[in-house]
Amino acid sequence: MRTDTGQVFKLEDYRPSDYLIPETHLEFRLSPQATVVTAILIVERREDISTSAPLVLDGDGLTLKRIEVDGKMVRPADLLASPDQLTLLKPPAAPRFQLLIETELAPAGNEALMGLYRSNNVYCTQCEAEGFRRITYFLDRPDILSVYTVRIEARRDEAPLLLSNGNPVECGDLAEGWHYAKWHDPFPKPSYLFALVAGNLGQVADNFVTMSGRKVELGIYVELGKEALAGYAMDALKRSMQWDEEAFGREYDLDVFNIVAVSDFNMGAMENKGLNIFNDKYVLADQETATDADFANIEAIIAHEYFHNWTGNRITCRDWFQLCLKEGLTVFRDHEFSADQRSRAVKRIAEVRTLRAHQFPEDQGPLAHPVRPRRYREINNFYTATVYEKGSEVVRMIRTILGPEVFRAGMDLYFERHDGEAATIEDFIKVFEDASGRDLSQFALWYHQAGTPNLTVSSTHNPAAQEFTLEIEQSVPPTPSESRKRLMHIPLAFGLIGAGGKPVAYSDVEGASVEDGVIHVRKRRHVVRFSGVAERPAVSLNRGFSAPVTLSVEQKAADQYFLARHDTDAFSRWQAFNTLLTDSLIAAFRQILGGKQPDFAPRLTDLAGSIASDETLEPAYRALALALPGDADIARDIGKNIDPDAIHAARQALARAIGMANGDAFSGLYDSLADESAFSPDAASAGRRALRNILLDYLSLLPGGAALAAGHFHSATNMTDRAAALAVLAHRHHGSPEAGEALVAFEQTYASDPLVMDKWFQIQASVPGPQAVDTVRALTAHAGFSMGNPNRVRSLIGTFSSANQTGFHRADGEGYRFFARTVLEVEKRNPQVAARLATALRSWRSLEPGRQAKAREVLVSIANAENLSADLRDIVERTLA
Numbered sequence: 001m002r003t004d005t006g007q008v009f010k011l012e013d014y015r016p017s018d019y020l021i022p023e024t025h026l027e028f029r030l031s032p033q034a035t036v037v038t039a040i041l042i043v044e045r046r047e048d049i050s051t052s053a054p055l056v057l058d059g060d061g062l063t064l065k066r067i068e069v070d071g072k073m074v075r076p077a078d079l080l081a082s083p084d085q086l087t088l089l090k091p092p093a094a095p096r097f098q099l100l101i102e103t104e105l106a107p108a109g110n111e112a113l114m115g116l117y118r119s120n121n122v123y124c125t126q127c128e129a130e131g132f133r134r135i136t137y138f139l140d141r142p143d144i145l146s147v148y149t150v151r152i153e154a155r156r157d158e159a160p161l162l163l164s165n166g167n168p169v170e171c172g173d174l175a176e177g178w179h180y181a182k183w184h185d186p187f188p189k190p191s192y193l194f195a196l197v198a199g200n201l202g203q204v205a206d207n208f209v210t211m212s213g214r215k216v217e218l219g220i221y222v223e224l225g226k227e228a229l230a231g232y233a234m235d236a237l238k239r240s241m242q243w244d245e246e247a248f249g250r251e252y253d254l255d256v257f258n259i260v261a262v263s264d265f266n267m268g269a270m271e272n273k274g275l276n277i278f279n280d281k282y283v284l285a286d287q288e289t290a291t292d293a294d295f296a297n298i299e300a301i302i303a304h305e306y307f308h309n310w311t312g313n314r315i316t317c318r319d320w321f322q323l324c325l326k327e328g329l330t331v332f333r334d335h336e337f338s339a340d341q342r343s344r345a346v347k348r349i350a351e352v353r354t355l356r357a358h359q360f361p362e363d364q365g366p367l368a369h370p371v372r373p374r375r376y377r378e379i380n381n382f383y384t385a386t387v388y389e390k391g392s393e394v395v396r397m398i399r400t401i402l403g404p405e406v407f408r409a410g411m412d413l414y415f416e417r418h419d420g421e422a423a424t425i426e427d428f429i430k431v432f433e434d435a436s437g438r439d440l441s442q443f444a445l446w447y448h449q450a451g452t453p454n455l456t457v458s459s460t461h462n463p464a465a466q467e468f469t470l471e472i473e474q475s476v477p478p479t480p481s482e483s484r485k486r487l488m489h490i491p492l493a494f495g496l497i498g499a500g501g502k503p504v505a506y507s508d509v510e511g512a513s514v515e516d517g518v519i520h521v522r523k524r525r526h527v528v529r530f531s532g533v534a535e536r537p538a539v540s541l542n543r544g545f546s547a548p549v550t551l552s553v554e555q556k557a558a559d560q561y562f563l564a565r566h567d568t569d570a571f572s573r574w575q576a577f578n579t580l581l582t583d584s585l586i587a588a589f590r591q592i593l594g595g596k597q598p599d600f601a602p603r604l605t606d607l608a609g610s611i612a613s614d615e616t617l618e619p620a621y622r623a624l625a626l627a628l629p630g631d632a633d634i635a636r637d638i639g640k641n642i643d644p645d646a647i648h649a650a651r652q653a654l655a656r657a658i659g660m661a662n663g664d665a666f667s668g669l670y671d672s673l674a675d676e677s678a679f680s681p682d683a684a685s686a687g688r689r690a691l692r693n694i695l696l697d698y699l700s701l702l703p704g705g706a707a708l709a710a711g712h713f714h715s716a717t718n719m720t721d722r723a724a725a726l727a728v729l730a731h732r733h734h735g736s737p738e739a740g741e742a743l744v745a746f747e748q749t750y751a752s753d754p755l756v757m758d759k760w761f762q763i764q765a766s767v768p769g770p771q772a773v774d775t776v777r778a779l780t781a782h783a784g785f786s787m788g789n790p791n792r793v794r795s796l797i798g799t800f801s802s803a804n805q806t807g808f809h810r811a812d813g814e815g816y817r818f819f820a821r822t823v824l825e826v827e828k829r830n831p832q833v834a835a836r837l838a839t840a841l842r843s844w845r846s847l848e849p850g851r852q853a854k855a856r857e858v859l860v861s862i863a864n865a866e867n868l869s870a871d872l873r874d875i876v877e878r879t880l881a
């Protein structure tokens with residue numbers, strides 16, 4: 001485990017390396033305990049660098065066995081070697097030389113899952129961000145682009161399959177049951193994109209003919225016997241390849257494209273050149289084991305990793321501060337792909353819910369950082385919702401500002417100008433400035449400034465003057481180490497809506513630049529006057545969520561109801577209803593704190609009923625509208641002095657009120673949505689299931705609800721319905737015989753399928769209430785649970801801490817204490833996963849004082865633990881700062 005050196009890396013300290021490594025030749029002789037890696041590096045000194053400059057290579061816990069320069073041993077006096085660094089004090093005077101480095105690794109003992117490790121007896125690698133230095137000494141930084149040739153040797157019985165990046169070159173037998181394969185990747189790449197896989201895996205093969213007529217062999221490798229579960233992923237891959245050609249003109253460049261699914265993986269998946277490695281959860285699926293959400297995630301992540309081939313691999317990042325250059329852009333691309341494959345409106349709502357659930361709290365708490373950070377201690381902790389999701393929103397805003405054609409021209413220029421380079425955010429912004437002739441310097445603050453801007457908006461109508469006025473004021477809250485903020489350029493899409501939902505025309509506008517339905521907010525305050533407006537319109541703001549901001553709008557409730565029924569922008573219509581729900585939940589929370597029974601306006605519960613049965617809306621959309629803001633969403637919007645029990649009670653009360661007000665209608669609709677036809681994971685079928693399952697959730701709160709949910713569970717013919725019913729039983733009817741029976745039945749059926757058991761862990765870890773801590777603690781001893789597998793840990797401990805507000809934030813602090821002990825236990829094996837888990841405490845300062853003190857105590861106890869990893873120390877210290 002890498003302990004903390006306290007070193008802070010700063011963007012302004014970037015300077016190019018003195019040396020380059022144009023060629024990298026690697027040889028692996030694989031064995032679980034003693035893999036030998038021989039690296040032959042062609043090293044080049046930059047022209048302007050003195051011959052006396054030492055060559056300093058990165059390492060992380062390495063055992064050096066041999067080192068030679070140009071075929072000769074290096075004198076010990078000319079070398080400084082430690083597990084974490086290798087320095088050639090006197091490199092040859094020649095501008096180009098050859099360095100041979102032999103290291104020995106024990107992949108079987110590598111539980112951090114970085115570098116070369118074993119997952120279910122399969123050798124695999126994870127090198128982003130700094131895992132390559134756990135394999136060999138190297139200039140392990142993304143601006144060192146090298147052409148790799150890799151030879152892998154292994155026992156044929158142990159590893160019949162030998163894969164690396166690029167194209168296969170040759171393979172053959174060796175003595176004593178060993179064999180080898182050689183791979184060559186002609187595209188220079190940074191070390192973080194290196195990959196190797198060796199093992200005994202099943203293959204699904206297909207091919208894709210690119211737009212220029214080249215045939216690419218496609219392979220997806222999975223655990224033997226699971227081949228049938230990879231069909232959906234293969235289909236998603238082919239659709240992704242096709243889409244990138246059509247939407248961005250990007251063609252695949254190697255002869256083969258391989259994907260390997262492994263069961264121990266720290267993140268979702270990894271875009272290694274020509275050899276993507278996936279968490280198996282994002283590959284394996286069929287109707288029996290995967291939910292519709294799983295299918296959608298697989299499609300999105302397969303696309304995301306594939307799209308990285310251009311945005312990340314062909315054009316990579318100069319340094320890790322530029323992470324959003326590849327991640328924000330690639331998330332934007334995968335969002336657009338999913339929107340094209342599914343329903344654009346539904347996709348947009350889901351994206352915004354995710355952004356608000358994960359990125360807004362990050363931006364509003366102690367871990368806030370700009371989309372392009374300027375400092376880090378541990379780069380692994382910067383694979384965040386801000387870099388990914390907000391990074392994607394920033395790209396989307398560029399498209400909104402420039403329009404789709406100019407945006408595409410800018411992207412074309414980006415590929416043309418920077419192909420084969422390690423680029424920066426400045427390079428990225430410049431292509432759009434050049435393509436559009438616009439100055440994007442104020443806009444660029446979105447990359448440099450942390451915090452979610454707020455827009456305060458009020459409106460007035462002067463019928464005599466036929467003038468409608470919007471007053472818009474922007475503010476950006478202070479964030480850690482950035483107390484003063486500059487004014488941003490915020491593209492605010494809007495609509496003025498009149499009677500019957502018709503757009504209201506205006507003859508002129510002044511006070512801000514307004515183009516194509518977008519107000520460009522650039523100053524602290526704009527008074528935007530629309531003339532020629534005879535009747536007071538309702539205003540629909542931030543349509544399509546054109547900017548990732550919070551809005552404080554002075555809006556009459558009647559207007560809000562009107563928009564929830566009539567807004568022609570699907571996102572904003574959803575938003576209007578969601579705001580009504582949130583406002584009444586917050587009011588109910590306050591009633592509960594004041595010792596009153598919460599009450600809800602009948603027009604709100606009626607509106608829920610009419611949305612549910614509105615046949616002009618897609619079922620998936622209706623399902624999203626009916627999904628109440630979660631406990632954590634409500635807490636975020638309240639912002640301070642949070643009592644999770646009161647929030648949960650408010651939410652329960654509203655769910656019950658909506659169920660009671662619409663029982664008959666919901667029941668009829670629920671029956672009509674029953675589907676006897678063959679299963680299909682397509683978006684429309686999934687939408688109908690989603691609507692039916694949310695109706696079940698409401699109906700389960702009415703008399704007979706447990707029996708209804710039990711019937712749904714037992715008659716389910718797919719995992720979406722089965723898991724939804726199990727969640728309803730476990731959450732709404734906790735402790736009932738129906739819930740108990742269903743949990744047992746599910747466990748018995750799926751005990752041998754870890755990915756399905758993850759759902760069983762998740763459902764139980766999220767059952768609200770004070771008993772949850774004991775449930776989760778007991779489940780850590782379940783035979784299917786393992787502290788060493790990231791998926792299991794996230795399902796049980798991650799769900800408990802991030803999706804169970806009443807359980808985790810139990811008033812006596814037991815949730816926190818259990819959590820802290822568990823995080824430290826996970827950390828011993830896997831610091832990266834532990835650090836990510838620990839971010840669940842980032843909003844501790846918004847809790848009521850009692851819980852706040854208890855949360856602080858456990859954060860301090862983690863900070864004081866001995867030998868803390870760099871990963872966990874970084875998170876805990878920033879959280880406490």
Ligand code: 0A1
Pocket residue numbers: 126128129266267268269270271304305327383
């Ligand atoms: N680049 C990957 C994410 C990723 C980052 C770090 C990893 O290390 C464990 C793994 C994957 C992506 O964006 O998909």
Ligand code: ZN
Pocket residue numbers: 304308326327330
């Ligand atoms: Zn990515």
